[in-house]
Structures are given as C-alpha cells and as structure tokens.
Amino acid sequence: MIYNGEGGNMTIDNSPVITLRDLRKKFADSYVLNGIDLDVHPGQIIGYIGPNGAGKSTTVKIMLGLVEGYTGEVRIFGASPSDGGVEYKKRIGYVPEVAEMYDTLTAREYLTFIGELYGLSFMEAESKAKRLMEMFGLRGVFNVRIATFSKGMKQKVLIISSLLHNPDILFLDEPLSGLDANSVMVVKEILALLAAQGKTVFYSSHIMDVVEKISDRIILLDGGRIVADGSFEQLKGQSQEGSLEQIFNQLTGFNEHREIAEQFVAIVQEV
Numbered sequence: 001m002i003y004n005g006e007g008g009n010m011t012i013d014n015s016p017v018i019t020l021r022d023l024r025k026k027f028a029d030s031y032v033l034n035g036i037d038l039d040v041h042p043g044q045i046i047g048y049i050g051p052n053g054a055g056k057s058t059t060v061k062i063m064l065g066l067v068e069g070y071t072g073e074v075r076i077f078g079a080s081p082s083d084g085g086v087e088y089k090k091r092i093g094y095v096p097e098v099a100e101m102y103d104t105l106t107a108r109e110y111l112t113f114i115g116e117l118y119g120l121s122f123m124e125a126e127s128k129a130k131r132l133m134e135m136f137g138l139r140g141v142f143n144v145r146i147a148t149f150s151k152g153m154k155q156k157v158l159i160i161s162s163l164l165h166n167p168d169i170l171f172l173d174e175p176l177s178g179l180d181a182n183s184v185m186v187v188k189e190i191l192a193l194l195a196a197q198g199k200t201v202f203y204s205s206h207i208m209d210v211v212e213k214i215s216d217r218i219i220l221l222d223g224g225r226i227v228a229d230g231s232f233e234q235l236k237g238q239s240q241e242g243s244l245e246q247i248f249n250q251l252t253g254f255n256e257h258r259e260i261a262e263q264f265v266a267i268v269q270e271v
C-alpha cells in the first residue's frame with residue numbers, strides 16, 4: 001500500500017511482489033525446475049498445482065530461501081533470497097506441508113516464540129495468539145502441550161503462527177489438511193479477506209475443488225514447467241473441460257486412472 005500525498009487516497013502499488021525469471025534447479029543430475037517465469041501481483045490468490053514431484057514445494061522453498069543452488073532470477077519484494085538478507089522474510093508467512101512443530105511446547109509457548117522470531121514483543125505475540133486461538137475454537141487449549149493436539153488443531157496453530165506478524169505474502173502448502181468442514185469455510189473466508197486487503201496468497205494443494213473456488217489465478221506446473229496460467233474460466237475456455245480436476249488430467253496427459261486402479265486391485269488380490 002502506498003500513500004498518495006496529494007489526494008490523500010490510499011492506493012495499491014501493483015508492481016509484482018514475486019518475480020521469477022528462467023528459474024532452474026537440479027537435484028543430482030536431473031532438472032526439477034526447467035525455466036519458470038512468473039510475476040505475481042498484490043492481492044492475488046494463486047492456486048499452485050501440479051502432479052506429485054512436479055516441483056511445487058521446491059519453487060516455494062527457493063522463494064523462502066530454504067533451497068539454494070538454483071539458476072535464474074528470484075525477486076521477492078525486490079530482494080533476492082541468494083543475497084542472504086532476512087528483511088524480506090519478515091513480510092512472508094509460511095504454512096509448510098509437513099511442519100516441524102515443537103510438540104513439547106504449549107500452544108502459548110510455541111506461538112509467542114514464533115511471534116518473537118518475527119519481531120513482535122512477547123506481550124503482542126501472546127495477546128494476538130490468544131485471541132486468534134479463540135477464533136478457531138481453541139481457547140481451552142492455549143496452555144496445553146501441542147503433542148496432545150489432533151491433526152486439525154495442530155494445523156490451526158500452524159495457520160495462526162504464519163499470520164501473527166501480518167505478512168504481505170502467505171505461502172500455504174495444503175493448509176486445509178485435517179480441518180473440519182466448518183473450519184475450512186472460515187479459512188477460505190480469511191484468505192479472501194486478506195487478498196482483498198492486498199495480501200498475496202500462494203496456495204499449493206491437491207484438493208482441486210477448493211483450488212478452483214478460492215484462486216483467482218491458477219498455475220499448473222508439470223515436469224518443472226508452467227503448462228497453464230490463468231483464471232479458472234480462462235483454463236476452462238482453453239481446455240473445454242468442466243472441472244479443474246478434469247483440466248488437470250487433460251493438461252498433464254493423464255487418462256489411465258481406471259486401468260491403474262484395476263491393475264492395483266488385481267495385485268492386491270494375488271493371495
């Protein structure tokens with residue numbers, strides 16, 4: 001957001017918050033990312049999808065500075081992860097697919113620890129964490145050890161931890177994993193509200209009907225390349241398929257689900 005001095009109006013600065021140019025990354029001898037070009041603007045909810053092993057997590061981890069040794073250009077708020085600076089990371093929130101949570105801590109201890117890492121004072125982090133836990137129906141377990149939490153409760157703590165510092169970009173990897181239907185509705189609304197305020201959401205998931213509904217831009221990665229990029233309506237227009245699941249099948253050249261299932265079950269029955 002920038003201040004327009006003369007008129008006194010707030011306007012959204014629409015320059016890209018994420019820029020990738022010819023991004024390539026190889027593990028051992030094979031390229032996992034084969035030249036990714038991308039501009040992401042404030043306020044977009046990007047559905048980042050692709051088959052298992054397509055390179056989605058690798059892209060996100062490069063942007064977070066967690067994976068090095070890539071070629072090409074990566075700019076997050078104009079900064080490059082390879083420069084080693086951490087300032088840009090304060091403006092990022094991340095919900096990983098598999099989280100290393102400190103199970104021995106209580107939710108209160110964990111969230112105040114994460115909040116302080118992001119530069120909040122203990123009091124700010126504690127007050128905010130407590131109220132956000134209440135919003136998710138977790139008031140009674142604020143002082144309980146995370147090790148005793150159900151999968152969905154842990155996921156809610158992770159979502160809160162990614163948002164405590166009010167980030168401008170949110171990277172989410174299967175964020176709804178384990179959440180009940182009511183909580184899913186709440187989180188979908190939260191994402192829409194954040195995007196409406198100019199926050200950018202980079203949403204990676206295999207749940208196609210959710211991606212279809214919440215994303216205003218869908219990026220399909222296959223074999224380390226972007227094979228589709230547009231709104232759901234645009235993708236539908238290009239592929240003449242109905243649902244995002246069908247578009248996904250078509251664009252990744254997959255139509256063997258029945259045969260694979262039959263062969264799988266035949267092997268299971270070999271006794």
Ligand SMILES: Nc1ncnc2c1ncn2[C@@H]1O[C@H](COP(=O)(O)OP(=O)(O)OP(=O)(O)O)[C@@H](O)[C@H]1O
Nearest residue numbers: 027028032050051052053054055056057058059097
């Ligand atoms: N640290 C690593 N060392 C070696 N290979 C890796 C490493 N990390 C990822 N890979 C490989 O890179 C490829 C892409 O992995 P990545 O996790 O980015 O895929 P993904 O699209 O997120 O998949 P999924 O949908 O299954 O989560 C895979 O073949 C994986 O084995």
